[in-house]
Amino acid sequence: MTPANPKLENRIGESLSGSQIIWEALVREGVEVCFGYPGGAIMPAYDAMIEYPIHHVLTRHEQGASHMADGYARASGQVGVCIATSGPGATNLVTGIATAMLDSIPMVCITGQVPSQLIGSDAFQETDITGCTLPVTKHNYLVTEPEQVAPTIREAFYIARSGRPGPVLVDITKDAQQRSCVFEWNDDEIVLPGYRPDYAPLAEQLEEAVELIKSAKRPILFSGHGVVKSQATETLVEFVEKTKIPVACTLLGLGGFPASHPHNLGMMGMHGETWVNRAIQDADLIIAVGMRFDDRVTGNLKTYAQTAKKIHIELDPAEINKNVRVDVPIVGDARAVLKELLPHLDDCDRPEWLAYIDEIKGDSAVRDIKNLPDLGKLYAAHVIHDLYRFTKGKALVVTDVGQHQMWEAQYYKHDYPRKLLTSGGLGTMGFALPAAIGAKFAEPDDSVWVICGDGGFQMTQAELSTCAQEGIKVNVAIINNGFLGMVRQCQEFFFGGRYVATPLLSPDFVKIAEAHSLTGIRVEKRSEVEAAVRKAEATEGTVVIDFRVEQEDAVYPMVPAGATLGDMIQRPPKPGDHDHNPIFETGEDE
Amino acid sequence: MSQSVKRTFAVFVEDKPGVLNRVASLFRRRSFNIDSLNVGATQEAGVSRMTIVCEADEDKARRIEANLYKMVNVLWVDDITHKQSINRVLALIKVNCNREQRDEILKICDVFRARAIDMSPDRVTIEITGPQDKVEGLVSVLRPFGILELVQTGTVAMTRGIEKHDLAHPTVPASRNSAA
Ligand SMILES: Cc1ncc(C[n+]2csc(CCOP(=O)(O)OP(=O)(O)O)c2C)c(N)n1
């Protein structure tokens, strides 16, 4: 199971400290890099680290460490590891842990804890971190004995990566790190009596699904994050080419089914394509694969996809009938289920349905900013479209949260899985730069691009210093609109244009880059985009590009929160004049 | 949509520190409202049994079950709402009771198969075990005398048949059954 690491001396049977055992266990779990920040209660563990072949990345904030571990996991599919001290160190991890939890990212977080005899005494830097993280971890542990360290870390990795993955936290008291015991390592398969991560689909459910698919006239398939996680891309392509069922992707599903595939319709949901949302409302069958009917993709549940029967292929039984009632649930791994269904389905053509979807595209192309002239202005969507063109769609893109995130999803077309990393479930600003650093460690040969806003960048920009210290290269495209743009857009649409607390003063980002001995570039015109992208790609070390874009552009199309999926606000054909749309008055907001 | 009814779950969990907190936290986080929760030992060392009563329709019940199964320390979940089962709560009721009222109160106890377990010149303490509604019945009859103190446990429940709790295999929520 665990490949013996040639760099690791065999110390099984020797007396080792709990601290040494932490690293023994991590190396045996295949860990090569971890992200962290030291402090009192984790110092014994840090002290033992130098004996072991693990590269430690010192971050500038523990939130950075947890996002880096997350980015590493998203890019590689392996478990990401972060480490922090007790109290404030541990609580600083929490945002990153919650981010990983909502997007089902496998992660192991190691935290130091005050000595076990002090627990409960409000000792210096004592926080009940297992209590704090209970609702945002897949599982967590408090370890108070050196003997528990190895088996607990093994279990933590197993739980993090199996079934529906997620973050697991292991809190280890200082005395458990300091005391010694005989080191034992058991490579047997882990059996936890109460934990059954693997579900096999039931035969009758598969049969019912086959019947529904065979009789459907207007089917649509949803490709979610589960397709990426179960490496189902190839199988899904085969499935779609046989059945000619058009595909719509969720945000986290982008790249799971190639964007350039003729049957890929694009993204669904709040900022999805108009024709995708309309096709969903008109479909007679939805085959949802590895997705969870999040409120951002369904809009108003009462009016959602009422004419469609629904097949839900999903690994986590707790997702079945949570938001949307389905007709045939199939609990199982996406790839395995698609493989089982495939031989029972016939080759099929559905020219009418596909032609209909083409037809409902209507004048969307005319309203697509990609096709509109820039008139001497720098539009964010143009920057991202150009970035897509000049990187030939091959970059590993990590986005932050906001308007730029949605423009990325719309205009950077991903043909490969694990090349778009974004915080979908939690929508965590500040995610992009640290997650990109983690991703670069996982995929050092990839060209890694951060696309972030001026707001989100400032939340974790201190990690530029980590890039400099590590000599790590990522390219950072700041879509600088001078606003917390996504919130400003909501204010424009739904709060009478009152821009409360959204105008944002930023430092000179070029100088910020230079202050870290990194390269900074400013771009104010569309004609400068290409040169800047090429320069960034050719420059050694991290590059920051400050794209000074139009300040008050909005992301279109948009289904206001709580509105019916088919009711979308579209980009006005001429800049500035809004179509009158009654949704403006009814939309509720977060 | 099926009716929301009071549901009873028998939940077998590993007897480890913090497990009660994990289960309670799950119900709070998902806003599944708990009516009562009872934990205690079982015939098997290292395994505790919870009886959880909460209101839920069929869909919600399946999701509660599925969410419980997601917890690493939960071994087995049995929704015994619609199974033949014995449900009991225990209550202690301290009531005002002077000499003249004693006979009447003791007669009431007889009817409800409750017992007087402590007595003083002006009050009596009564113990009753039974289904929740029977306990409620007794309480309402005693109320006019003046209840001084009332304490009761949550429901504990057990099915009548012999349940084989196969801890190796969970039930996949049969959500289709309720898809009508
Ligand atoms: C940590 C955090 N705080 C607040 C929000 C709410 N929020 C969502 S988008 C957004 C604006 C982001 O602004 P910016 O980073 O400049 O990106 P833009 O929308 O302008 O592209 C805010 C404040 C959030 N998602 N995350």
Ligand SMILES: [Mg+2]
């Ligand atoms: Mg902005």
